[in-house]
Amino acid sequence: MAEYVVEFGRDGRRVEDDGRLDAAAFHRNHEAIGRVLATFLQQACGDVVEVGSGTGQHVIHFAGQTPDITWWPSDLNDAHLKSIAAWRTHAQLTNVMPPLRIDLSDPAWCPEMKNGNGPGALLAVFCANVVHIAPWPVVEGLIAGAAKYLRPDGRLFIYGPFKRGGKHTAMSNAVFDTSLRDGNPEWGVRDVEELERVAQDVGLTLAEVIEMPANNLILVFARLPE
Numbered sequence: 001m002a003e004y005v006v007e008f009g010r011d012g013r014r015v016e017d018d019g020r021l022d023a024a025a026f027h028r029n030h031e032a033i034g035r036v037l038a039t040f041l042q043q044a045c046g047d048v049v050e051v052g053s054g055t056g057q058h059v060i061h062f063a064g065q066t067p068d069i070t071w072w073p074s075d076l077n078d079a080h081l082k083s084i085a086a087w088r089t090h091a092q093l094t095n096v097m098p099p100l101r102i103d104l105s106d107p108a109w110c111p112e113m114k115n116g117n118g119p120g121a122l123l124a125v126f127c128a129n130v131v132h133i134a135p136w137p138v139v140e141g142l143i144a145g146a147a148k149y150l151r152p153d154g155r156l157f158i159y160g161p162f163k164r165g166g167k168h169t170a171m172s173n174a175v176f177d178t179s180l181r182d183g184n185p186e187w188g189v190r191d192v193e194e195l196e197r198v199a200q201d202v203g204l205t206l207a208e209v210i211e212m213p214a215n216n217l218i219l220v221f222a223r224l225p226e
Contacts, residue, residue, distance in 0.1 A: 008055050008080060020090060021055040021083040025129060028214070030061050033128065033159055036210055036218050040155055041066050046123030049074060049110065049149070051102055051142060052130035056084030060091045062126075070095050072119050074102035104130070105137045107144035121151035128159040131195075132177075135186040140198055146221065147202035156204065156221040159212065163191040170215040195219060 008021040015021055041048070045068040050059045053073035063071040073084045073096065084099040100118065102109045112118025125146045131139045146156040161173045168174040168189065177189040196206045199221050208220040 008083065016086070018090070019079075019082040019086040021079070023055045023057060026055065026057040026061075029128075029159075029212070029216070030058055032213050033058070033218070034062055034065060036212075037062060037124075037126065037157065038065065041069055041124065044123055045069060046151070047072060047119035047121075048124045048126060049100070049102075049119060049122055050126045050128075051104055051109070052127055053084050053099065054080055054129075056080070056087035056099070058126075058128060059084070059096060060087050060093065063093050063096045064091070067095055069123070070097065070119065072097045072100055074100040076101060076103050104134070104141045104145070107141045107148065109141060109145045110149055113149060122146075122149045122154050123151060124154055125150065125156045126159075127157065130160070131158060132160055132180060132189050133187050139190060139195065143195065143198045143204065143221070144202050147199075147204050147223075150223065152223060154223070155207070156199075156219075158195070158219045158221075160216055161189050162195075162217045162219070163189055165193065166191055169217075173215050192217070192219060200224070 008023055013022050047070045049072045051074050053059050053075050056073055059071050059073040075081050075084060081099050081101060088096050100112060110118055127142060161176060168177065173189055180187040192209065199206060203224050204221040205224045206219060207222040210218040212218055
């Protein structure tokens with residue numbers, strides 16, 4: 001069954017003296033996710049925001065693979081923000097910016113883009129393992145903000161477990177969904193079509209659905225053609 005952690009550092013895994021946290025899921029999925037992102041990012045340049053960066057390990061790994069991309073990690077949890085900053089210092093990558101504090105329930109979740117202290121129009125927004133452990137307004141805000149901040153050729157990548165046509169794609173996901181909803185009725189494995197409807201309302205379209213290991217998917221959203 002898939003694992004989830006609301007706050008890393010409270011799951012028994014090691015916390016480094018500098019605040020760096022370690023996520024078991026990172027070690028399982030970073031290579032597969034990286035291969036998908038590379039098909040879009042490796043020949044491009046620009047700013048990419050990772051929302052819900054958690055420990056910060058993903059953004060460091062992807063930044064090392066894409067030196068022409070400027071990566072902006074983010075989170076809302078203080079321990080996560082500390083871990084992201086510590087991983088940034090540890091890695092010494094010049095294309096990783098200091099973490100942003102982002103609340104995805106606000107569709108205008110990146111005010112730094114207006115005041116000049118943040119990224120420019122975004123090449124991509126990347127979000128992993130967030131939408132199933134967050135209330136529905138977070139999902140709506142994530143997608144609405146992406147529609148607001150992506151440049152015309154930009155993409156929104158959302159990774160995690162999903163239902164399709166209202167049905168789970170694996171028994172393990174169904175069990176996981178039940179455990180999530182038992183813990184918090186506002187959480188749960190989302191339906192691809194639900195996200196697609198939200199995206200269409202804000203001018204995005206589901207461009208691709210990519211099957212990933214362990215019964216996960218990556219949903220790729222692009223701007224609707226004018």
